[in-house]
Structure formats: C-alpha cells, structure tokens
Amino acid sequence: MTTNPLLPMGEKARAASYALLGLGAAEKNALLATISAQLHAHQEAILAANAEDMILAEQSGLSGAMLDRLLLTPERLAAIRADIDTVIGLADPVGIDIDSRLLENGMRLARRRIPLGVVGVIYEARPNVTVDVAVLALKTGNAAIMRGGKETVRSNQALMVAIHAALAERGLPKEAVQLIDNPDRALVTALLNLDSHVDMVIPRGGAGLHQLCKEQARMPVITGGIGICHMFIDRAADLKRALALVENAKVQRPTVCNALDTLLVHQQVAAEFLPQVAAMLKPQGVTLKACPKALALLSGEAEAAGEGDFDTEWLSLVLGVKVVADVNEAIAHIRAHSSEHSESVITEDRRVADQFVAAINSAAVYVNASTRFTDGSQFGLGAEVAVSTQKLHARGPMGLEALTTYKWVGTGDYHARQ
Amino acid sequence: MTTNPLLPMGEKARAASYALLGLGAAEKNALLATISAQLHAHQEAILAANAEDMILAEQSGLSGAMLDRLLLTPERLAAIRADIDTVIGLADPVGIDIDSRLLENGMRLARRRIPLGVVGVIYEARPNVTVDVAVLALKTGNAAIMRGGKETVRSNQALMVAIHAALAERGLPKEAVQLIDNPDRALVTALLNLDSHVDMVIPRGGAGLHQLCKEQARMPVITGGIGICHMFIDRAADLKRALALVENAKVQRPTVCNALDTLLVHQQVAAEFLPQVAAMLKPQGVTLKACPKALALLSGEAEAAGEGDFDTEWLSLVLGVKVVADVNEAIAHIRAHSSEHSESVITEDRRVADQFVAAINSAAVYVNASTRFTDGSQFGLGAEVAVSTQKLHARGPMGLEALTTYKWVGTGDYHARQ
Structure with missing residues (x-):
C-alpha cells in the first residue's frame, strides 16, 4: 500500500482545524476582516498573477465564458471583499445547542453544533471560489483543502498569499487553508481517498466531476448543481x-x-x-x-x-x-x-x-x-456553499449550517447505565 | 458497460417508494400492525426455516455468539413483535415542516420532511435486523433493499413471506421491502453501485464492511458502529x-x-x-x-x-x-x-x-x-437505525428522523425572480 501523497497536507489541516475550534464568533469575524484587508493589500500581485493566467488560458483556447469566469479586476476584487463583509454579518451557527433535554435519569443531553473539521473543495477555474470557500470554511471553524482548476493556479497562489498573511496576522496556522496547486490529476483521487483527514468533499463543477467524486470518494460528498x-x-x-x-x-x-x-x-x-x-x-x-x-x-x-x-x-x-x-x-x-x-x-x-x-x-x-x-441568497441563507441535489445532510441551497455537524453532549452526576 | 444485475430490483423499489409516499401516519401504522400479525401467523414456517439455518451454521462451524444472534425462538419473535408496537407508538417525522418563513417578496418557503426514498441495508446473520429495518423504513415511508448474512438466508426468506403478505393485505407493492438472498458477494458491489435507485446505504456490521462501503459506495453511506x-x-x-x-x-x-x-x-x-x-x-x-x-x-x-x-x-x-x-x-x-x-x-x-x-x-x-x-433508547429516540460516527446527516444514535430528508417547498402567487 502506497502512502497518500496528500497525507502531510491532511495532517496539517486536521491540526489547524483544532486551532480553529478555540475561536469564538468575534475572533472568526476579525479573521475574515483581516483576510479582506490582506486581499486589498495584495491586490497588485493578485491582478498580475491573474493576468498571467489569462494570457496562458487564451493561448490554450479557453472559451469566452470560461475566460470571463477566470478574470479578476479591481471591481471584482471589491465585490469579493463585499461578499466577505456579508459573511461577517451572518450569525455563527457553531456552538448553538440544536436541542437540549433532561433525560429521566437526570442527565442533561444536548445536541451541539460544531464544525465539520476539514472540508475539501474541488472546483473549476474560478478564483472567486477560492476566497469564497476559505471565508465560509473559516467562518464555521473548518480547515479547507482546495483544488481549483489548473488554469487559475497563479491567481489562486496569489490569493493564498493574502489569506495566509491574514492567518499569520491573527496567530493562526496557515495550514487552515491549503491549496493543491500541482495540476496532476492523480491528486484529485488522492484527495478523494484521504477520508482519514477530510470530513466532507464538495465538488463545484460539472456532471463529470460529480460522477468522479461519487465513484472515488471515501468520505461523504455533497453532489448537486445539476438542474434538469x-x-x-x-x-x-x-x-x-x-x-x-x-x-x-x-x-x-x-x-x-x-x-x-x-x-x-x-x-x-x-x-x-x-x-x-x-x-x-x-x-x-x-x-x-x-x-x-x-x-x-x-x-x-x-x-x-x-x-x-x-x-x-x-x-x-x-x-x-x-x-x-x-x-x-x-x-x-x-x-x-x-x-x-x-x-x-x-x-x-x-x-x-x-x-x-x-x-x-x-x-x-x-x-x-x-x-x-433556488438560490442561497433568494432563500435568505446569506451565503451559498453549494446546491445539493442528493438527499443526505443538506438539500438545495446550502448555507453556513451545512458546513457544521453536531455532537451529543451528556452532562451527568456520575451517571452509570442501569 | 454491463448492466447492474440489481437494476430491476432498484427500479421496483423506486416505484414502490412512490406508492409509500401517499400513506399517512395511520396507514403506515396499520401496515406495521399487519406485519406483526403476519409474523405471528407465519411463526411456524419462520422457526422451521431458522432451524434449518441453525443446523447449517453449526455444521459450518459458526461461533457460539454468532449462532446465538442467528437463533429465533417463539420468545424472540414475540420480542420482535413488541418492538414493532414500540415503533408504531413513535411520532411520524414525515410531513412535518422543519421551518417555514415568508420571504420578503411574499413567497412562503418551508422545509418539509420527506422519506429518503430507497434505503439499502447490508448486515450480518441477524434475522431480527430484517424485521427491524423493514419496520423502520416503512414507518418513514421508505422502500428497503436488504442484504443479510448468508447464514440467515432461509430465516430471512421466511420473514419476507410474512412481510410481503402484510404489504399485499394493505394493497401495497411487495417490492417495498426486498431481500437480496443470492449469497454472491458481487451483489454487494452491485448494490453499492446502484446510486440511481438507492438513496442511502447503512452497513450494520464490522469494520471491514464499513471500509468496503466507504470505498465502493456511490451513494451516501452512514458509517459507524466502531467505538474506541x-x-x-x-x-x-x-x-x-x-x-x-x-x-x-x-x-x-x-x-x-x-x-x-x-x-x-x-x-x-x-x-x-x-x-x-x-x-x-x-x-x-x-x-x-x-x-x-x-x-x-x-x-x-x-x-x-x-x-x-x-x-x-x-x-x-x-x-x-x-x-x-x-x-x-x-x-x-x-x-x-x-x-x-x-x-x-x-x-x-x-x-x-x-x-x-x-x-x-x-x-x-x-x-x-x-x-x-450512547444508545437510541437511552437517548429517548425510541428506535435506533444505526450509530453513526461520521459527520454528515446524523451523528451517534440515529432515530427515525435519520431515515428522512427534506425538500424546500415554495408557494407563490406567480412569483418571478427579479
């Protein structure tokens, strides 16, 4: 059995997810604001990297619609930063008790909302998704491992510099947000096999990507986005x-x-x-x-x-x-x-x-x-993580809650089972 | 590409799941009571089939603990029927609106609880699980495809005769509960590839079975049951x-x-x-x-x-x-x-x-x-579908709700998106 080449990345993501667990809502919002500021500070480098991506993408014959999705401009970066402000304004779902009851034996039992842990996202050549996913994951206390389209590697690397600067500024491990920037497709399979360290994978792309994830992923996958x-x-x-x-x-x-x-x-x-x-x-x-x-x-x-x-x-x-x-x-x-x-x-x-x-x-x-x-903003969710058409965990537009799970917390007075 | 040998079974299960959609709580409870009565009426045949399974299992050298799990007695059948009564007494989660809001544009938007559709269950040589799964699935309006341990095929077939008699008595398609009784292990893989017709798979067995499901299943799987x-x-x-x-x-x-x-x-x-x-x-x-x-x-x-x-x-x-x-x-x-x-x-x-x-x-x-x-009955869930240790959909003891999902229902007055 060969070792998964992404195992070190997974281990660091898991460790980083533990660091994020300790953050309250105010600290997470401060982190998001710092990311926004660092994106602004790194704007020149980000746009320069994106310009390189655009030239190579044009040379490789990418279609007009794809090129448009790849393009970053000062206005689009401003819009991305405005979206961060929106996420900052959303309520933090983590830490809420979904329900809480007193069992007959006197033990209190609650279901408490917690982060998923480590979220993997596989997406296309859309640099805005890089920021979007990082921000939604961090808002909910999750670490993220991202694999974007190969056409946007330079843009993503530049965005990652800004995100990592923000994490460092807030005293958090930069491995809270990691990018797989090696275009080798075998790494997609490696990510889908990393169930020991990745708790959920969200594919954001076409039918082929969703099918690949259904076939290869060992961890839960949210499939969707295909609407007939x-x-x-x-x-x-x-x-x-x-x-x-x-x-x-x-x-x-x-x-x-x-x-x-x-x-x-x-x-x-x-x-x-x-x-x-x-x-x-x-x-x-x-x-x-x-x-x-x-x-x-x-x-x-x-x-x-x-x-x-x-x-x-x-x-x-x-x-x-x-x-x-x-x-x-x-x-x-x-x-x-x-x-x-x-x-x-x-x-x-x-x-x-x-x-x-x-x-x-x-x-x-x-x-x-x-x-x-059928859209997160139309449904009042504030942010849309993905649109699920499968039946488990979340359906339709997925808001912040879909990036969380719960644990049962039982508080007793030395309660033994009879 | 070869055709999945379980496709006809999947198609019939899907069609049966549509028939179950039309049932209200009272009708589903009446069906469960009929299953209990039919189990009683078929008791002799069930015990005779189980006796055959026991003889073959002893000859094949099954361990004492496994033999004990395989054994049915009049007392154990009575206990199974008592469990059905318990499930009849539980509230029906289907049809409930989890939440409902009036959007700013005047459209009402609700999340309504619905059955998953078709549930696949893979388990060991425990005939009580056959009834348990059938009853929990039907209570929540789901069709079920079950694959039990090969040592209990005769017992399961006899139980299925009773369950099918009950479905027929209530005018419902017998394919609402189907058993894969061919011991060919390739059919487990076939079931795990039938994502077009099976909405969720629950493995109830050891670590090996859970790992197999994680690796091969194309549909969501609830893994769990392993407690360190x-x-x-x-x-x-x-x-x-x-x-x-x-x-x-x-x-x-x-x-x-x-x-x-x-x-x-x-x-x-x-x-x-x-x-x-x-x-x-x-x-x-x-x-x-x-x-x-x-x-x-x-x-x-x-x-x-x-x-x-x-x-x-x-x-x-x-x-x-x-x-x-x-x-x-x-x-x-x-x-x-x-x-x-x-x-x-x-x-x-x-x-x-x-x-x-x-x-x-x-x-x-x-x-x-x-x-x-950590147990469904201790937690007051009334019934335990499985114990999940993964993070999506349900965690820990899973009650009836875990066999449901939701849909968004939007009711407008010719609302168009602006």
Whole structure:
C-alpha cells in the first residue's frame, strides 16, 4: 500500500482545524476582516498573477465564458471583499445547542453544533471560489483543502498569499487553508481517498466531476448543481401570468442550474398556450425542442425533440416542450427525467398543486413560482456553499449550517447505565 | 458497460417508494400492525426455516455468539413483535415542516420532511435486523433493499413471506421491502453501485464492511458502529464515584461499541486510583493493558500495552490504561486514537470539563457519565437505525428522523425572480 501523497497536507489541516475550534464568533469575524484587508493589500500581485493566467488560458483556447469566469479586476476584487463583509454579518451557527433535554435519569443531553473539521473543495477555474470557500470554511471553524482548476493556479497562489498573511496576522496556522496547486490529476483521487483527514468533499463543477467524486470518494460528498428543471402548466393555470413565469425561468439567466429545461403543458390548454410561448420566446432567441403533440401545435416554430433531449440540462436558450395528459403524466415525466433540483407547478387548482408537491421530492418544489428562486441568497441563507441535489445532510441551497455537524453532549452526576 | 444485475430490483423499489409516499401516519401504522400479525401467523414456517439455518451454521462451524444472534425462538419473535408496537407508538417525522418563513417578496418557503426514498441495508446473520429495518423504513415511508448474512438466508426468506403478505393485505407493492438472498458477494458491489435507485446505504456490521462501503459506495453511506471509547479521570474527579463509572463502562456489557476501551488517568491521582481499578476489575475477569507508567503502578496486575493496543476496539473484557500529564495530553491521546464514538471526562473541575467538551468532537461526549449511554433508547429516540460516527446527516444514535430528508417547498402567487 502506497502512502497518500496528500497525507502531510491532511495532517496539517486536521491540526489547524483544532486551532480553529478555540475561536469564538468575534475572533472568526476579525479573521475574515483581516483576510479582506490582506486581499486589498495584495491586490497588485493578485491582478498580475491573474493576468498571467489569462494570457496562458487564451493561448490554450479557453472559451469566452470560461475566460470571463477566470478574470479578476479591481471591481471584482471589491465585490469579493463585499461578499466577505456579508459573511461577517451572518450569525455563527457553531456552538448553538440544536436541542437540549433532561433525560429521566437526570442527565442533561444536548445536541451541539460544531464544525465539520476539514472540508475539501474541488472546483473549476474560478478564483472567486477560492476566497469564497476559505471565508465560509473559516467562518464555521473548518480547515479547507482546495483544488481549483489548473488554469487559475497563479491567481489562486496569489490569493493564498493574502489569506495566509491574514492567518499569520491573527496567530493562526496557515495550514487552515491549503491549496493543491500541482495540476496532476492523480491528486484529485488522492484527495478523494484521504477520508482519514477530510470530513466532507464538495465538488463545484460539472456532471463529470460529480460522477468522479461519487465513484472515488471515501468520505461523504455533497453532489448537486445539476438542474434538469421542469415547470408544469396545468389546465387551471392563469395562462397570462404563467407565460411570464416561463419567460423568467427560461430567459432571465439561462446559463444557471435553476433555469428551466423542460416545459410540460396540460393537453387542454396546450393549443392556446404553446403558440403564446413560441411568440414570446422565439424573438428572445430561444429554440424549442418539442414532443410530437407540441410540434403539431407549434407549426414551424419548434424542432422535434430528439433522443435524450428531455434528459438534458440546457444551460442555454433551449427549452424542451412536452404536452401531457394531466398532472399524473407530468409527475411521471418529472420522476423519470428530473435531476431532483427544482420543479414548479402552475395552477389555480389547490388539489393539483397539493398532488404535485406531495409527489415530487426534488430539492425545491414550487407552486406558482419560477424555478429560478433556488438560490442561497433568494432563500435568505446569506451565503451559498453549494446546491445539493442528493438527499443526505443538506438539500438545495446550502448555507453556513451545512458546513457544521453536531455532537451529543451528556452532562451527568456520575451517571452509570442501569 | 454491463448492466447492474440489481437494476430491476432498484427500479421496483423506486416505484414502490412512490406508492409509500401517499400513506399517512395511520396507514403506515396499520401496515406495521399487519406485519406483526403476519409474523405471528407465519411463526411456524419462520422457526422451521431458522432451524434449518441453525443446523447449517453449526455444521459450518459458526461461533457460539454468532449462532446465538442467528437463533429465533417463539420468545424472540414475540420480542420482535413488541418492538414493532414500540415503533408504531413513535411520532411520524414525515410531513412535518422543519421551518417555514415568508420571504420578503411574499413567497412562503418551508422545509418539509420527506422519506429518503430507497434505503439499502447490508448486515450480518441477524434475522431480527430484517424485521427491524423493514419496520423502520416503512414507518418513514421508505422502500428497503436488504442484504443479510448468508447464514440467515432461509430465516430471512421466511420473514419476507410474512412481510410481503402484510404489504399485499394493505394493497401495497411487495417490492417495498426486498431481500437480496443470492449469497454472491458481487451483489454487494452491485448494490453499492446502484446510486440511481438507492438513496442511502447503512452497513450494520464490522469494520471491514464499513471500509468496503466507504470505498465502493456511490451513494451516501452512514458509517459507524466502531467505538474506541475513552474515559479520562481527572485529578479533580471524585475517585470513589469515578470507580463505579469505570466498572459500568467496561463490565456492564463489554461486547458493545459504547463499552470502554481505554482509561486515561491524570498522573496526580494515578498512584491512588489505578490499584483500585485493578482490585475492582481483576476479579471480574478484566485484563489490563497498561502504558509503562501505569504498569509501574499496577505491579503484576497488568500487562504491558503493545503496539496498536490503544487503537483497538476490545469488545471484550480488556481495558487499555494510560497515565497522562493532564487534560491536554488526554485530549491529544483521544484525538490520535479515538474512532469518534463516545468519550467521557470525570472531574469536579468545570474548567477541565469545559475544555474537554470543547476540544473533543466525537459523536457523544460526556461529563461525569458512563460511555454506555450512547444508545437510541437511552437517548429517548425510541428506535435506533444505526450509530453513526461520521459527520454528515446524523451523528451517534440515529432515530427515525435519520431515515428522512427534506425538500424546500415554495408557494407563490406567480412569483418571478427579479
């Protein structure tokens, strides 16, 4: 058996996590403020490193959207620092007793919120995530091991200099936040095997990364972020208002996971509603991929949906359209094709709404609302660690609480079990 | 890519889980009562099948403790049925809104408790677990796929006949509870790869099974059940009362995971306390494995602790003993050697107690109490699904709630995101 090459990093992260345990909320907030100040102090070096990353990324032919995610500017750094201020303002979940009871034998038993310990995050070429994760982890008393996209190594190293300067300034071990900056992909596997020292892994990336983590991780993984989202327009919907929701869910920001992918329409209103949908969306550049029944109603305004089109997260101005017999067929379709992210029913009929909500167990289920609301800030969580579509620990937008766990604390008077 | 041989089973379990979604608490309790009645009606067949299992197990040389776990008797079946009554009496966690708020935009947003969906359980040759898991899963609206030890296949098949009769009597699909009764070990791997249809796997067995699940499972796994438990006797302990706690934690039931494995004693009281420990435990058949300092104080009453002895879950009348300088060394030892199950500090000094509780993040941490309390019934959970020593979803004794998750339910008036 070979030794895990990340073991020393894991050991240092674990030791650092013990140092973080001793910090109260005020000390953690002071640390975050120091990180913000150090980011400002290191701004020149960070932007210079990012400029190098950008040049190499352009040469390697990275797409425009990817380049935009990689880019740092003084304005973006200011926005990152503003986000730190937001996190500073959030309540600290650590140390709270979730519940506390007096057992019949007189022992007090509480469930107390504690940090997870060491959190691993694997993400793409987005330097803002580096700061974001560090700040959320430290706010909740966790150490972090981060593995960012190879295109952003220089930016991340420069950001790390600032973060480490802040940790040193506050007398804390710099290993509280560590970066895997070696681009060797074998280190991703090594991280996923380091269950002795990493308590949870959050992949922030595409479907391939999530699948890799499910297959290789030995520690709990939060998978998610893939949204094949549905909206069902019932026959009892207010069609005029429903049309505005379709537009919002599809067009407002089509590249994100909570954007609409498949529109299901009750057969009794399809002939009236679908041409309105086409008339509204086509001028906005939306391509409709329609089932045969919908295609017949959309005469020339839609393409025929192909194999797999109803299992696709579009992340673009494409919308699957399907006519269904009723709410039962809508539910069956969603169960078969959804990624369990966000689904919505549009109806004035309470029974249909109740049936839909009871039957669909996606992370977020809406009645008469856009799927676009599935988001940490929209849900009032203050910060979003990730969006989970799995069923354990946390579902949907994950706030600070998702970076904590609890322990049972029993306080007795020399209580022995009878 | 080959097809998973358990895919049909998974598909049927998923479909059955949808049927269970429609059941209210009263219907689920009626189902449980029917299972109890059917177990009674099938008692003769169950005991006959179990007798066959026992004969084959004896022939294959199964140990006495294993044989005892495999054995069913009329009395044990009655006890199993009494446990069903207990579960019927528990509150149904499904359908409860964990929280509910009105967002600033007027949309109501709630987190609603729902079943996990399909639960996989891998366990040893204990037929009582078959009923236990089926009942807990159904109570929380989950379908279950179970893989029991090969020695108990006949007993499990007979139990399944009764459970399926009950499901049929209540008009529910029998695939709500399915048994993998083919002893081929490749099917364990197949189950662990069935993440499309199994939402969580609970291994109930030894360290090897838990490790296998961590390595192979693609879905979330609840690992736990391994307890290397510590008790630290501080210099400020009431030694007389502490002695009774050592006895309780070590001797009352030495074969279970919450029994004491390592006793840590403050150096200032070791010379007084350790001989008392030996005088109390030796007549009860306990072997002491001592560090050099403790060995010197125990003159002939202990063996020298060997390599790995402080990393061993004894599950027997053996106790590791170590003298430590103070609470700091106790904390460091526990962090290095604990399985994060249960630890206890015995002291009258509040500051020592607070330091210990703040520093030790095991699933259960006690002040002046035996480690033996880490148990679902002791904690008032009513039923114990498993004992988790990992950090996500649930920690320590897991009650019915651990078989549920939540979804966000947003109810709007045609709310679009701005």
